[in-house]
Amino acid sequence: MSPSQRRRDVADAVTLVSYLIVALFLGYLSVESTIATPLWPMLLLALAGAADVAAARRHPALGFGAAVALMLVSFAVGTGAEALLVVVALYRVGLDEARRAWIWFGWAAAGALVASLALAVRVRVGPPLLGLAPRADAAAWATDWASIAVVVIAASLIATLLGINAGHGRRQAAALAERAEHLRRERDQEASIAAAAERERIAREMHDVIAHSLAVMVALADGAQASVDQRPDEAHRAIGRVSETGRRTLGEVRRLLTAVRDERDAPLATEAPRVERIPALVEEFRAAGIPVRLEQTGTVTEGAAMSLTIYRIVQEALTNVLRHGREVRDVLVRLVFERSEVTILVKDVSAPAAAPTSPGRGLVGIRERAAFYDGSVEAGPVAGGGWRVLVRLSTEER
Structure with a gap:
C-alpha cells in the first residue's frame, strides 16, 4: 500500500469515527428527554451516513450529493449530524481542485437553504429537536430560518476555503518536489555529460602521448638494432634517446592520471606542452x-x-x-x-x-x-x- 493510499484510509477512518461520535451525542440528547425525537429515523440516517463515508472516496460526486440529501432529511426529522458529511466533502474537494470546490459549495449552499427551511418548519411545528419542544412563536420563524441558513452556509464556506488553502499548499509542495527532482535529474545528466567529455579528453591526450612516444621509441630501437654492429656509438645514442623518450612519456602519463584524480595538483595549462x-x-x-x-x-x-x-x-x-x-x-x-x-x-x-x-x-x-x-x-x-x-x-x- 502506498503512503498516499494509507493516508486516505486514515482520513476516512477519522471522518467515520468523528461522524459517529457526533451522531451518537446528538442522538443521546434527542432521546433522553421526555419530549424525544423518534429513534428510528436517527438510526436509519446514521447507517446511511456511515455508508456515505465509505463510498465517498471512490465516488466523490455521488457521495456529496448523498450527503446534501441526508442533511436535508436530517434537518427535517433527525438530529442534523449529517451536516458534518457535507462540510467534510467540501473540504476534501477543496484539497483536489479549487474550481470544482466552488461549484460544490454552490450546490451545498442551495441545499443548506432548503434544509434550513425544513429545520425552521420543524422548530415551529415539530417533531421535537434534541429533546426541545416546538416553538409556538410564529413571529420568530423567519429569524430562525435565516439564522440556521447563515450558520450552515458559513460552515460550508469555511470548510471550502480551508480545503482550497490546504490543497494549494499541497499542490505547491508537490510542484516544488517535482521541480527539485527535475533539477536533480538535469544535474545528474550534466554531470554524466561532463564526465564523458572529460574521459574523452583524457583518452585523446593519452592516445597522442603514448602513440607518439611508442612510434618514436620503436623507430629509434630499430635504428639502434640495425647499427649496433657497424656503428655502436650511434646505436648507443639511439638507445639513450629511447630511454629519454620513455621517461618523458612516463612523466606526461603521470601528469594526465594525476589531473584525473585532482586537477588542482596538476593543472593542464601549466604543465602541458x-x-x-x-x-x-x-x-x-x-x-x-x-x-x-x-x-x-x-x-x-x-x-x-x-x-x-x-x-x-x-x-x-x-x-x-x-x-x-x-x-x-x-x-x-x-x-x-x-x-x-x-x-x-x-x-x-x-x-x-x-x-x-x-x-x-x-x-x-x-x-x-x-x-x-x-x-x-x-x-x-x-x-x-x-x-x-x-x-x-x-x-x-x-
Whole structure:
C-alpha cells in the first residue's frame, strides 16, 4: 500500500469515527428527554451516513450529493449530524481542485437553504429537536430560518476555503518536489555529460602521448638494432634517446592520471606542452630517421589551450608519418599564425601507400581538437606519393 493510499484510509477512518461520535451525542440528547425525537429515523440516517463515508472516496460526486440529501432529511426529522458529511466533502474537494470546490459549495449552499427551511418548519411545528419542544412563536420563524441558513452556509464556506488553502499548499509542495527532482535529474545528466567529455579528453591526450612516444621509441630501437654492429656509438645514442623518450612519456602519463584524480595538483595549462616545444618535437622525429623541416610565420598569441592544441596536432600528424609512411624523403611542417586564424600544414613526400580502411584514432582526435576552435581539417594522399594534413583554427572569439 502506498503512503498516499494509507493516508486516505486514515482520513476516512477519522471522518467515520468523528461522524459517529457526533451522531451518537446528538442522538443521546434527542432521546433522553421526555419530549424525544423518534429513534428510528436517527438510526436509519446514521447507517446511511456511515455508508456515505465509505463510498465517498471512490465516488466523490455521488457521495456529496448523498450527503446534501441526508442533511436535508436530517434537518427535517433527525438530529442534523449529517451536516458534518457535507462540510467534510467540501473540504476534501477543496484539497483536489479549487474550481470544482466552488461549484460544490454552490450546490451545498442551495441545499443548506432548503434544509434550513425544513429545520425552521420543524422548530415551529415539530417533531421535537434534541429533546426541545416546538416553538409556538410564529413571529420568530423567519429569524430562525435565516439564522440556521447563515450558520450552515458559513460552515460550508469555511470548510471550502480551508480545503482550497490546504490543497494549494499541497499542490505547491508537490510542484516544488517535482521541480527539485527535475533539477536533480538535469544535474545528474550534466554531470554524466561532463564526465564523458572529460574521459574523452583524457583518452585523446593519452592516445597522442603514448602513440607518439611508442612510434618514436620503436623507430629509434630499430635504428639502434640495425647499427649496433657497424656503428655502436650511434646505436648507443639511439638507445639513450629511447630511454629519454620513455621517461618523458612516463612523466606526461603521470601528469594526465594525476589531473584525473585532482586537477588542482596538476593543472593542464601549466604543465602541458606548448608551441615553443615544437622545435624539440621536430628534433625527436629527426633522430628517429624522419627528415622534418619546420617553417613558422608569426607567433602564437592565444592561451595555453590553443598552444596545446597546435602542439598535439603537429605531434599526431608526424606520428602518422612515422608509423605509416614508406620511404619518406621529406616532411614539411608549416605553422602560420595570423590575427584571426592559425594554419597548420604537415606534408610528407614518400612512396605511395594503400588507402587506409579506417580513418584511425589519430585523425579523429585532430578533427575533434580543430572543431573546438571552429576549425577545418583536410587530410588525404598527395599525388605522386605522400600525405598531407591541413588544419585551420579560428582564433576569433565565439
